[in-house]
Amino acid sequence: MDSILTRIQASASSRDTSLLQELVDTVRPTHASDLQQATNRLRALAHLLATQPEWAQGLRDYLAGIIGQRKLVHLLTDTGILQNQGFFGELWRRLNHKWLPPTVNDDYLKDVFGQVFDRPDDYRWINGVDPSVWLALLRALRLPQRAWLREHGLGELLEAVQVLSYRISAIGLEPELVRVHPAIERFESPFLRQNAEVVQFTEAWRARLVDPQTEAPDARHIDVLLGQCEDIIGRAKRTASVQGVSVSLTRLLLRLTQSIKRLRAVLQLVEAPSTDAALPGAIELFGQLVEADNRKWSLSDLFQTNTELLALQVTEHAGRSGEHYVASTRSEWLSIMRSASGAGFIVGFMAMLKVLMASLVLAPIGYAVLYSLNYALGFMLIHVLHFTVATKQPAMTAARIAAAINDGSKKLDELADLVVKVLRSQFVAIVGNVAIAMPTAFAIAFGWQYAFGSKLAGAEKSLHLLHDIDPLHSLALPHAAIAGVCLFLAGLISGYYDNKAAYNDIAARLRQLSWLRRLLGEQRLARVTTYIGQNLGALAGNFFFGIMLGTIGTIGYVFGLPIDIRHVTFSSANFAFALVGLDYQLTTQQWVLSLAGIALVALTNLAVSFSLALMVALRSRRVSFGQGSALLGLVWQRFRQSPRSFFVPPREAETDGERLNPH
Numbered sequence: 001m002d003s004i005l006t007r008i009q010a011s012a013s014s015r016d017t018s019l020l021q022e023l024v025d026t027v028r029p030t031h032a033s034d035l036q037q038a039t040n041r042l043r044a045l046a047h048l049l050a051t052q053p054e055w056a057q058g059l060r061d062y063l064a065g066i067i068g069q070r071k072l073v074h075l076l077t078d079t080g081i082l083q084n085q086g087f088f089g090e091l092w093r094r095l096n097h098k099w100l101p102p103t104v105n106d107d108y109l110k111d112v113f114g115q116v117f118d119r120p121d122d123y124r125w126i127n128g129v130d131p132s133v134w135l136a137l138l139r140a141l142r143l144p145q146r147a148w149l150r151e152h153g154l155g156e157l158l159e160a161v162q163v164l165s166y167r168i169s170a171i172g173l174e175p176e177l178v179r180v181h182p183a184i185e186r187f188e189s190p191f192l193r194q195n196a197e198v199v200q201f202t203e204a205w206r207a208r209l210v211d212p213q214t215e216a217p218d219a220r221h222i223d224v225l226l227g228q229c230e231d232i233i234g235r236a237k238r239t240a241s242v243q244g245v246s247v248s249l250t251r252l253l254l255r256l257t258q259s260i261k262r263l264r265a266v267l268q269l270v271e272a273p274s275t276d277a278a279l280p281g282a283i284e285l286f287g288q289l290v291e292a293d294n295r296k297w298s299l300s301d302l303f304q305t306n307t308e309l310l311a312l313q314v315t316e317h318a319g320r321s322g323e324h325y326v327a328s329t330r331s332e333w334l335s336i337m338r339s340a341s342g343a344g345f346i347v348g349f350m351a352m353l354k355v356l357m358a359s360l361v362l363a364p365i366g367y368a369v370l371y372s373l374n375y376a377l378g379f380m381l382i383h384v385l386h387f388t389v390a391t392k393q394p395a396m397t398a399a400r401i402a403a404a405i406n407d408g409s410k411k412l413d414e415l416a417d418l419v420v421k422v423l424r425s426q427f428v429a430i431v432g433n434v435a436i437a438m439p440t441a442f443a444i445a446f447g448w449q450y451a452f453g454s455k456l457a458g459a460e461k462s463l464h465l466l467h468d469i470d471p472l473h474s475l476a477l478p479h480a481a482i483a484g485v486c487l488f489l490a491g492l493i494s495g496y497y498d499n500k501a502a503y504n505d506i507a508a509r510l511r512q513l514s515w516l517r518r519l520l521g522e523q524r525l526a527r528v529t530t531y532i533g534q535n536l537g538a539l540a541g542n543f544f545f546g547i548m549l550g551t552i553g554t555i556g557y558v559f560g561l562p563i564d565i566r567h568v569t570f571s572s573a574n575f576a577f578a579l580v581g582l583d584y585q586l587t588t589q590q591w592v593l594s595l596a597g598i599a600l601v602a603l604t605n606l607a608v609s610f611s612l613a614l615m616v617a618l619r620s621r622r623v624s625f626g627q628g629s630a631l632l633g634l635v636w637q638r639f640r641q642s643p644r645s646f647f648v649p650p651r652e653a654e655t656d657g658e659r660l661n662p663h
Helices: 002-010 018-027 035-051 053-068 073-078 087-099 109-116 122-128 131-140 146-152 154-172 175-180 190-210 220-243 247-271 275-294 299-306 308-325 330-358 364-384 390-406 412-452 459-468 476-503 506-511 514-520 522-559 568-581 588-620 628-641 651-655
Strands: none
Touching: 002 018, 002 035, 002 053, 018 035, 018 053, 018 109, 035 053, 035 122, 035 131, 053 109, 073 109, 073 154, 073 247, 087 247, 087 299, 109 275, 122 275, 131 275, 154 190, 154 220, 154 247, 175 220, 175 247, 190 220, 220 247, 220 476, 247 275, 247 299, 330 364, 330 412, 330 568, 364 522, 390 412, 390 476, 390 568, 390 588, 412 568, 412 588, 412 628, 459 568, 459 588, 476 506, 476 522, 476 588, 506 514, 506 522, 514 522, 568 588
């Protein structure tokens, strides 16, 4: 470290950054997570600068040369702030720059900054070290009061303030923002007013640079206007929860939030009465810039930040749907049972069609098309008839639990009550599906044999159906997990299209179609479009879920992959077909393995879809639940005290809870 500082002292007027990179390499810890090592090295550097004034002078002049000979404004206005382009354009740019980085412009401090802090995890130790350590290091440099900043940086700071202000004004006039908050057009916009104030502020500061005796301008009015801009952002997000949201609107609001936050930080540096007063804000901004530069090509950050509001709305729609799948009372519990029974009846016929389709001689794509149509149209019919498929519940109920966890007013006891309600609602839905699907399939197979004199599923097909649900000698459980992933994706798709229907006002747009009005008539058109507007998400989710179930097996066959799906309701129906197909001559092992397989397929379907949905719902709300073990312990305690309540609601619950419609 001594030799580096000596060489820096000898090259004080140089604009070459290689010595600065070498100094950072010396301070940088071996592992970014080793904060103690980073702290010790920074303290050692501060001690050397404090005891060797000539080295402090040399480093100070060297940094002044590097900063003063380059444009600072782009570092402050671009780094860590989304660019003005679409999501897919930014995605393509980051993909390209990952394998072929852009050229470095040595005249821009932004590019030099990325060369000095070139490790992708530098931000971890820089932000992890206590700010007091950085403060001690900067004070050891013995920076002059306002003179140094006025000479080397204040002009660039003022330019950055203006650039950020103009961008905020432009974003505030975007049609998409006006659409979700029309009041911007009716009243004087704070996005425009803040720019007028910023222009006056920067002009006053430039006059002060010429004549230091000029009175320093005040940014308090700008701060009030920026607060009003942030209020509009909050109202726009709340409006989006009702009217829907898009990735472009999410990106717009995020860019606006980032620009306002950066403008506040730069104004704080400009207004600081002394260099010492500016240091804490400068240290915080420095850490933010390093993190933003380190992660500027991160694809995960791009997806997380640009889809955050959309993910929240998707899970919010799922959460609202989840309220209909949680039975609090005996009547609601029975209602879910009846609804699930209807679905089980229809699944029995869907399973029959799939067996018949499998007997055809087709190309693989032909099977995929027929299976997909069977699943998709069948699931859509189940929804139209207000029936319930048990495995569709977890994606909805997980979002409901996440919303309850996010509600700070909910106590652990109340969360445990909700979990118990969810479990018994899920149990009765599975019982309703399987208890009707199995006898329905049995009746179909028996009737087919009586009517046509042949078995619906022959001996070979029946053995194959039994093997498919064997949890020990087949891939039934991994395939059930794949079906669980499909169920989770279907829940996201459903929420996405619910959001899309609200955001794009699908129902109203359909009512404007003259040819559709002539075809249906005014009253029928109103009923149909209202139904589509309210149920587009569920219909789309069921349709795409059917497509996934119908194509995954074919994809596995074509590519030679051991992938397929197992769904509990279809597995129970297939068991009934196999039972008739083998003339009821099943061994004890076949009985045990088949029934155990159906139970384990159900558990896997539910566990995978529920855990994935809960994880996404919690992350979309930025919620971390540290009381998971305590909640599980409380649920277990309730199970030991009253196991019956996990399957059947107590009679006294008739007066408690929410009244709901399981449809």
